Amino acid sequence: xEKFTKLTTTAVPLPIxxxxxxxxxxxxxxxxxxxxxxxxxxxxxxxxxxxxxxxxSFPLNQKQYQGAQVLVAGDNFGCGSSRxxxxxxxxxxxxxxxxxxxxxxxxKGNALNNGLLPIQxxxxxxxxxxxxxxxxxELPITIDxxxxxxxxxxxxxxxxxxxxxxxxxxxxxxxxMINGYDDIDFLLSKKEAIETFEKERMVF
Amino acid sequence: xxxKTLFDKVWDAHVVDTxxxxxxxxxxxxxxxxxVTSPQAFNELEQREIPVARPDQVVATADHNxxxxxxxxxxxxxxxxxxxxxxxxxxxxxxxTLYGLGHKYNGIVHVMAPELGITQPGMTMVCGDxxxxxxxxxxxxxxxxxxSQVGQVxxxxxxxxNKPKSLRVNVKGKLAPNVLPKDVIxxxxxxLGTNAGTxxxxxxxxxxxxxxxxxxxxxxxxxxxxMGARGGMIAPDQTTFDYVExxxxxxxxxxxxxxxxxWKTLPTDDDAVFDKxxxxxxEDIGPMLTYGTNPGMGIKINEHIPEKGDMTFEKxxxxxxxxxxxxxxxxxxxxxxxxxxxxxxIEDFRIAANYVKGKQKAPNVNAWLVPGSQQxxxxxxxxxxxxxxxxxxxxxxxxxxxxxxxxxxDKIPAGEYCVSTSNRNFEGRQGQGARTILASPLVxxxxxxxxxxxxxxxEVLI
Ligand code: SF4
Numbered sequence: 001x002e003k004f005t006k007l008t009t010t011a012v013p014l015p016i017x018x019x020x021x022x023x024x025x026x027x028x029x030x031x032x033x034x035x036x037x038x039x040x041x042x043x044x045x046x047x048x049x050x051x052x053x054x055x056x057s058f059p060l061n062q063k064q065y066q067g068a069q070v071l072v073a074g075d076n077f078g079c080g081s082s083r084x085x086x087x088x089x090x091x092x093x094x095x096x097x098x099x100x101x102x103x104x105x106x107x108k109g110n111a112l113n114n115g116l117l118p119i120q121x122x123x124x125x126x127x128x129x130x131x132x133x134x135x136x137x138e139l140p141i142t143i144d145x146x147x148x149x150x151x152x153x154x155x156x157x158x159x160x161x162x163x164x165x166x167x168x169x170x171x172x173x174x175x176x177m178i179n180g181y182d183d184i185d186f187l188l189s190k191k192e193a194i195e196t197f198e199k200e201r202m203v204f
Numbered sequence: 205x206x207x208k209t210l211f212d213k214v215w216d217a218h219v220v221d222t223x224x225x226x227x228x229x230x231x232x233x234x235x236x237x238x239x240v241t242s243p244q245a246f247n248e249l250e251q252r253e254i255p256v257a258r259p260d261q262v263v264a265t266a267d268h269n270x271x272x273x274x275x276x277x278x279x280x281x282x283x284x285x286x287x288x289x290x291x292x293x294x295x296x297x298x299x300x301t302l303y304g305l306g307h308k309y310n311g312i313v314h315v316m317a318p319e320l321g322i323t324q325p326g327m328t329m330v331c332g333d334x335x336x337x338x339x340x341x342x343x344x345x346x347x348x349x350x351x352s353q354v355g356q357v358x359x360x361x362x363x364x365x366n367k368p369k370s371l372r373v374n375v376k377g378k379l380a381p382n383v384l385p386k387d388v389i390x391x392x393x394x395x396l397g398t399n400a401g402t403x404x405x406x407x408x409x410x411x412x413x414x415x416x417x418x419x420x421x422x423x424x425x426x427x428x429x430x431m432g433a434r435g436g437m438i439a440p441d442q443t444t445f446d447y448v449e450x451x452x453x454x455x456x457x458x459x460x461x462x463x464x465x466x467w468k469t470l471p472t473d474d475d476a477v478f479d480k481x482x483x484x485x486x487e488d489i490g491p492m493l494t495y496g497t498n499p500g501m502g503i504k505i506n507e508h509i510p511e512k513g514d515m516t517f518e519k520x521x522x523x524x525x526x527x528x529x530x531x532x533x534x535x536x537x538x539x540x541x542x543x544x545x546x547x548x549x550i551e552d553f554r555i556a557a558n559y560v561k562g563k564q565k566a567p568n569v570n571a572w573l574v575p576g577s578q579q580x581x582x583x584x585x586x587x588x589x590x591x592x593x594x595x596x597x598x599x600x601x602x603x604x605x606x607x608x609x610x611x612x613x614d615k616i617p618a619g620e621y622c623v624s625t626s627n628r629n630f631e632g633r634q635g636q637g638a639r640t641i642l643a644s645p646l647v648x649x650x651x652x653x654x655x656x657x658x659x660x661x662x663e664v665l666i
Contacts, residue, residue: 017516018398018498022630027609031269031283033243033290045632074516076399079432079498080630081609082334083241084350105368105402105434106334106348113352170366172226182352187360188254190221190229194362197220197231198258 001115003180007096008142011070012059013130019073020080021107025089027081038085039092060093064137070097072130075123078107087114097143099150101126112173113182117143119150125165128152145169145177207473209370210439211405214345214470218328220362227364233327234261235357236313237300239291240268240611241332245355246294256298258361263322264295264302267312268333269611272574272601275305284612298358309452311577311603314338314545318422319579321451325440325467330357335545335627336435337428341421342448343440343470345405348429368434369479371404372472375412377486381664384555385420386547386625386644388412389427390492394502396482401433404480407472408438412486418447419551426546427627430499439471491660493532494629494642496520501629505647506533506659523631524639525619532641532657536568539622540652541634543574543601544608547625547645550583556649557589559665565597566655572614573598574606598652610635623651 029041042060049055059065071090077100078086087110090098098116101123111118121129132139132152140153152163169177176182187194208216220229242264249256256262269284279285288305295302303309309316314335317323325343330336332354339346349363356363373392406428413421421438428436445464448454455463490504497520503509509521511528521528542548542556553575565571573593575581581603584590593600607614608626610633616622618637625648626633629640643651650660 016519020498020628020630022609022628022633026632026636027611030240030611031281031287033287034247035244045636076402076432079398080334080628082332082348082350084244084332084352087350102399102402104399104432106350110350110352113350170226172223172364183356183364184248184252184254184352184359186364187229187356187362190362191360193221194229194231194257194360198361201217201231 001180001182004096004115004117004145004177006142006144006146007069008140009069009096010065010067010138011072011129011133011141012065012068013072013133014059015074015130017074018076018079021078021083021086022080024078024086025083030083030085035088037092038089039094042089042093069095070099070141070143071095072126072133073098073100075101077103078111079104082106082110084110084114087111087116091116099126099129112177115177115180117145117177119143119167121150121165121167145174207476209472209476209478210343210407210437210470211345211370212476214326214328214343215367217326218345227366229362230328230365231362232261232330232357234263234322234329235361236317236329236331236336237262237264237354238268238313238331238333239266239287241351242294242354243287243290244351245358248355249358254359256300256358259299261361262300262358263317264291264300265310265313265316266291266305268605268609270305270604271612272604272606272614275602308578311579312545312548312605314422314426315548315576315580318342318418319451319577321448321454324448324454324463325444326470330363334429335426337433338422338426338545340425340428340435340437341418342444343437343467345435345437347435368405369403371401371406371433371480372478372482373406373408374410374481374483375408375486376410376483377412379412379486379489380661382491382646382660382666383489384644384646385416385423387489387492389424390494390499390502390642391489392484393427393431393500394492395484396431398430398498398500399432401428401431404433406431406433406436407478408436409472413438414441417551418443419549422549423546427499430627440467491644491647493647493657494640495524495526495532497523497629497631499627499629499642502642505657506531506661533659534656535621536656537621537623537651538568538570539616539620540569540571540648541574541607541622541624541626542645542648543572543576543606544626545576545605546627548574548576548580550580552625552645553580553584553589554587555666556645557592559646559649560596560598560653561592563596563653565652568655569652571598571652572601572607574601574614575603577603596653607634609633610638616640623648623657
């Protein structure tokens with residue numbers, strides 16, 4: 001897994017609530033047996049219109065948002081199916097961070113296991129961030145994982161807006177993200193305890 | 205000290221270790237796998253040269269991406285064929301039992317495991333599929349995991365998890381006629397919303413669940429994820445023990461008696477406290493339908509779509525081509541799907557067959573019946589239900605997930621409505637542009653006969 005410490009980049013707004021994993025990657029693209037190529041089909045049915053052409057009204061297709069590494073979504077992101085393909089698709093497209101006011105449990109775990117940082121902010125901050133990006137698509141956003149702070153560049157924002165927000169992250173997951181480890185490494189280091197447990201307590 | 209909940213008891217019995225300021229290591233008793241979410245986990249293991257820790261605790265099936273017709277023939281779609289071949293190869297290589305396509309125990313993972321007695325009270329179970337919550341009907345901690353976690357369980361038979369909070373949903377009273385377990389859970393989600401359960405594990409309690417069959421309890425727990433909960437549970441009782449007894453992998457004789465005495469200690473203590481609790485009246489529940497694009501957008505069959513006017517709501521109604529304030533009654537329906545791990549057990553088909561018997565399906569309707577497993581398919585034949593359905597013009601397919609997620613050829617055409625017994629009505633879930641209306645097997649059967657949505661509250665049908 002890639003290490004994550006600090007990132008400054010632009011963002012794409014996708015202010016839709018309840019974006020489920022079927023929307024992120026439709027089931028018909030789940031036939032692959034490796035993790036590659038899912039990025040091409042992220043939000044497939046929103047990105048392409050019925051004739052198979054890119055839909056120019058969809059933010060990911062708009063010139064001003066190309067190259068952005070942060071996705072700013074609506075509330076309750078990643079609900080539905082547990083398919084990790086959703087996280088692979090978002091990472092495959094080039095995103096490193098997703099911001100929402102709420103994440104579904106399984107998606108959040110899947111994201112963290114793939115070096116994608118899910119940041120939960122207040123609904124107020126989310127709408128300020130969304131508005132900020134919509135007004136200034138070039139607005140740089142900084143994500144500082146060490147200090148657990150997200151910040152919009154001040155130059156572009158109105159004085160009434162708060163530019164900074166702190167976010168929570170499980171301390172264990174934070175260490176994993178910063179060092180690029182994953183849970184398998186950790187669990188294997190605990191093999192002895194697991195085997196003892198099996199011997200002493202396993203009922204089934 | 206306050207008492208423990210059912211969830212606490214099972215969870216605490218499986219904690220291997222607790223990391224300071226971090227998650228716990230939870231031991232997993234059973235790991236179910238299928239073709240779609242396992243290949244990348246096997247690849248990962250291979251790349252890192254890690255063996256599968258406990259292959260005897262893993263059971264595999266092929267269900268998500270399998271055809272429901274001509275299963276004896278080679279699969280036409282090359283990618284689907286490859287995915288199934290990979291599963292077979294991986295299971296062979298690592299010594300994992302596979303009930304592959306055509307095997308007499310093959311079926312949807314959440315139908316076949318309980319049926320074989322693999323699912324037992326007090327266990328921890330996982331699968332790379334969110335509806336693993338189904339198994340909670342037995343008083344099991346069962347939940348869906350992502351592919352990275354599938355790899356973790358392969359490697360260590362354990363997972364790193366933070367203990368979820370506890371939630372209890374009580375439903376007490378007498379259900380009206382024609383109200384099935386599916387209606388109970390659709391009603392709960394419509395009242396509590398699609399993220400009421402996020403961060404929680406849910407216990408269902410009250411006489412309504414106590415009086416339900418195991419099939420009904422599975423239908424309820426299955427959709428726990430649709431209100432955001434990681435899983436749902438129902439306390440094991442005599443109904444549970446009777447269901448498990450005698451099944452292929454259930455403990456036998458003395459071992460069974462010993463197991464039962466342990467299972468009897470699992471129900472929530474009277475003085476246990478939940479982080480959140482809801483109370484609902486059974487009398488308020490009617491046969492349900494969904495009108496929108498998430499499972500929380502549900503109403504009773506003869507109710508009106510609410511008038512809300514927010515963006516998400518309008519977008520959903522536009523997709524479904526319904527109007528605020530309208531009723532769904534009399535909407536012509538061309539597709540009916542009875543299947544999926546929510547409602548493809550024998551009891552579901554018995555209810556549908558009982559209604560359908562002696563009637564004819566409406567000419568406009570394509571009615572697909574997809575049993576949840578080979579064993580259910582066999583029961584349909586043995587009990588003569590297959591004949592009942594075929595005489596009424598329904599098409600009986602072979603087992604699998606089918607139109608629940610439309611990965612195979614069983615897709616609903618764009619713009620068409622499908623009254624479906626599955627669990628998700630997301631945009632495009634049953635095919636690009638398909639419009640899904642979730643309902644019970646009884647509502648689905650009535651829709652197939654009438655060719656439109658009809659009010660089934662007028663007479664007692666079951
Ligand atoms: S039937 Fe549907 S919900 Fe159930 S396991 Fe299959 S795809 Fe998932």
